[in-house]
Amino acid sequence: MKSEAIRFFSFLILLSIFASSLASFRSRDKAYTFADGGLSQAMEIKRESSIGSVFSDYLAFCGSLLNGESKTSAGESIYSHIASRLLPTFHLALFSILFGSLLGNFLSLYSLYKRNKYLNFFFIRISEIILSTPVFVFAILLLIVFFYQLDLFPPGGYENFQTYYVILPGTALGMRVFARVYIFQAKEVWAEANSSYVRLLETRGYPWKHIVFREIFRKVIPLTLIIIILDFGSLVSGAMIVEEIFFFPGIGKSLFYSIKAMDSQLLATLLLYAGVVFYILNRVAYYWQSLLLGENREKI
Amino acid sequence: MKKFKLSTRNFIRLCFFSIFFIGLVLFPKPNSVHLEFANLSALENWEHPLGCDRLGRDNWAMFSYGSLATILVCIPARILTLFFSGFVAFIGYLNKSKLSAFTDLLSSVFLALPSLLVALVTLALLPDSQIMVLFAIVFSDWAMSYETLQGKIREIRRSGYVSASIAIGGKSAHVFLFHLIPGLRNTIEFLFLTGIPSVIMTIALFSYLGINTNIFDLGPGLGEQISFSKDYFNKTPVSVLLPILCVIGLVYSFGRDEQ
Numbered sequence: 001m002k003s004e005a006i007r008f009f010s011f012l013i014l015l016s017i018f019a020s021s022l023a024s025f026r027s028r029d030k031a032y033t034f035a036d037g038g039l040s041q042a043m044e045i046k047r048e049s050s051i052g053s054v055f056s057d058y059l060a061f062c063g064s065l066l067n068g069e070s071k072t073s074a075g076e077s078i079y080s081h082i083a084s085r086l087l088p089t090f091h092l093a094l095f096s097i098l099f100g101s102l103l104g105n106f107l108s109l110y111s112l113y114k115r116n117k118y119l120n121f122f123f124i125r126i127s128e129i130i131l132s133t134p135v136f137v138f139a140i141l142l143l144i145v146f147f148y149q150l151d152l153f154p155p156g157g158y159e160n161f162q163t164y165y166v167i168l169p170g171t172a173l174g175m176r177v178f179a180r181v182y183i184f185q186a187k188e189v190w191a192e193a194n195s196s197y198v199r200l201l202e203t204r205g206y207p208w209k210h211i212v213f214r215e216i217f218r219k220v221i222p223l224t225l226i227i228i229i230l231d232f233g234s235l236v237s238g239a240m241i242v243e244e245i246f247f248f249p250g251i252g253k254s255l256f257y258s259i260k261a262m263d264s265q266l267l268a269t270l271l272l273y274a275g276v277v278f279y280i281l282n283r284v285a286y287y288w289q290s291l292l293l294g295e296n297r298e299k300i
Numbered sequence: 301m302k303k304f305k306l307s308t309r310n311f312i313r314l315c316f317f318s319i320f321f322i323g324l325v326l327f328p329k330p331n332s333v334h335l336e337f338a339n340l341s342a343l344e345n346w347e348h349p350l351g352c353d354r355l356g357r358d359n360w361a362m363f364s365y366g367s368l369a370t371i372l373v374c375i376p377a378r379i380l381t382l383f384f385s386g387f388v389a390f391i392g393y394l395n396k397s398k399l400s401a402f403t404d405l406l407s408s409v410f411l412a413l414p415s416l417l418v419a420l421v422t423l424a425l426l427p428d429s430q431i432m433v434l435f436a437i438v439f440s441d442w443a444m445s446y447e448t449l450q451g452k453i454r455e456i457r458r459s460g461y462v463s464a465s466i467a468i469g470g471k472s473a474h475v476f477l478f479h480l481i482p483g484l485r486n487t488i489e490f491l492f493l494t495g496i497p498s499v500i501m502t503i504a505l506f507s508y509l510g511i512n513t514n515i516f517d518l519g520p521g522l523g524e525q526i527s528f529s530k531d532y533f534n535k536t537p538v539s540v541l542l543p544i545l546c547v548i549g550l551v552y553s554f555g556r557d558e559q
Contacts, residue, residue, distance in 0.1 A: 010405060011405065011408055011409065011412070014405050014406065014409050015409050015412065018409050022421055022425065125308060128552070128555070129548060129552065132497065132548050132551035132552040132555060133544075133547065133548050133551070134501040134504050134505055134508075134523075134547060134551075136504075136505055136508055136523075137504075137526070137544050137547060137548075140526060140530050140540075140544075141544070143530075144530065144533050144540070148533060148534075234414065237414055238414065238417075240414070240416055240417065240420075241416070241505065241508075241509075255417055256420075259417075259420050259421060259424055262424070267421070271413060271417070271421075274412075274413055274414060274417065275409065275412040275413050276412075278412045278413070278414075279408075279412045282412070
């Protein structure tokens with residue numbers, strides 16, 4: 001526990017230094033945005049004099065985070081800005097994870113239930129093609145089909161707790177989750193189907209449906225959960241491109257905006273947020289995996 | 301004698317590269333506008349069998365030259381990434397306890413941040429030049445390769461022949477050059493080949509976002525083609541679908557079957 005805490009705090013310190021220095025370097029480039037805006041020489045000199053003061057920038061960044069005074073370039077409190085983006089982000093991440101993992105789980109078990117290797121081969125190839133396709137391509141294809149052609153879903157935006165708005169972006173993101181879950185779990189369930197435990201259940205007269213959807217599912221799902229947790233971590237950190245394509249007001253869109261608008265405070269805070277969320281969920285997955293391996297070792 | 305088997309992946313490779321090379325041979329670079337061919341459908345004119353986009357640029361030419369431009373950027377980017385990862389791993393190796401903890405922590409920071417975010421921030425920081433795309437890809441991708449290389453370095457460092465070399469007076473640089481690098485050869489080769497698909501996707505994404513990835517002036521990038529034609533899907537569907545198929549074909553062709 002102590003080593004984990006030390007590891008986390010050293011990670012946090014380095015991440016915050018990294019985030020603050022990157023963002024402050026970024027803000028120094030800001031001068032050219034005022035090129036035609038009557039920027040005074042005094043302001044330029046003031047900016048140049050701060051070069052090399054990474055440490056003081058870092059302290060100022062930490063101070064503003066602690067006392068809650070940090071603001072976006074538009075004057076909004078960063079904490080309230082991030083808070084307003086959390087619900088859409090979590091809603092989208094949850095939809096994507098549920099869509100991808102439920103579909104991946106069901107289809108991998110269904111192909112085994114039918115004992116159909118061709119069906120399994122077909123879904124494996126589909127999953128490989130999905131993983132070979134950038135996520136923005138899916139987003140555009142979904143937009144073309146379901147908005148331009150069929151006019152079934154809105155092209156973007158979000159209203160609180162309205163799943164209607166997260167279906168298209170969530171499907172675009174969830175397809176990759178599906179592909180990863182399917183490829184991983186199909187291998188596991190087909191291997192498990194040849195285990196002596198499953199053969200014993202078959203000789204005892206258990207229905208094949210019960211064996212596949214209950215016994216095998218319960219054996220493989222803890223391992224699949226590791227992949228799901230890792231994917232959830234990357235989605236909660238912000239899905240920049242999909243959120244940008246669908247005008248989705250989540251953390252990813254904020255990140256993209258902060259880079260484009262050179263909003264140093266917002267960028268630094270969001271970098272910190274993304275890194276910490278991803279780190280925590282990775283460690284959760286790591287401990288979950290260790291726990292499973294430990295359990296397996298005990299069984300052996 | 302080994303029996304030749306045409307797998308699904310090899311079949312896709314064959315189809316993709318055939319279309320790619322024929323396009324390179326038949327068409328010039330799609331850099332110029334021909335409004336007389338604007339929105340030309342596929343099979344309407346045999347000079348442009350796959351049609352043209354709304355600026356009259358041939359779709360097949362954009363497919364081939366877009367792929368070529370992507371390949372010409374992704375291979376040096378991958379080499380640079382591995383060189384940078386290897387360099388950081390070497391620094392960590394030279395000052396084992398002092399710097400390796402720092403380089404490990406640094407890589408964990410980069411791994412914790414979405415790679416696209418790191419790439420976009422890098423592009424925003426660096427001077428505005430097409431070559432900076434390579435550096436953005438390096439910074440967004442190096443940590444993963446570094447972790448794999450470090451794992452392999454640790455394994456080699458624990459091996460008997462390295463211990464023997466150190467015991468008879470071999471210096472760190474000597475062990476790195478004559479034991480680690482040959483030992484890392486297969487890992488580097490594996491990282492090079494498996495990393496290319498993700499670089500292709502990153503380049504397509506950059507191009508879609510309007511970042512100029514076309515270092516060799518070979519016409520519009522694949523992502524740029526999608527972005528340019530997506531709102532005119534009803535008029536020129538091939539101009540949207542062909543670059544999409546091209547990205548998938550490229551990534552799939554450079555990918556490897558799970559062994």
